[in-house]
Amino acid sequence: MNTQPFVIEQTYDSPVEKVWQAITDNDKMKEWYFKLEDFKPEVGFTFRFEGKDKGVSFWHICEITEVIPLKKLAHTGDMKIIPATHW
Secondary structure (H helix, E strand, O other), X not given: OOOOOOOOOOOOOOOHHHHHHHHHOHHHHHHHOOOOOOOOXXXXXXXXXXXXXXXXXXXXXXXXXXXXOOXXXXXXXXXXXXXXXXX
């Protein structure tokens, strides 16, 4: 199994302020990304979201590791197979 970190970079034809808001404002994130109970673009903040496939829940558990406003938002990501009723 490969455990090396990877980087995903994307370029958008949109003002940086609008993209930053879309990935850091919880209400905006819900419009195009995923729904979180709470989100704060602060180092150390943890969040989770659920994905489902064929009746199995996959919880993605993440922690914010770096924030450079309007430039970079980095987080860890770990996936656990956990019954949805666990949370």
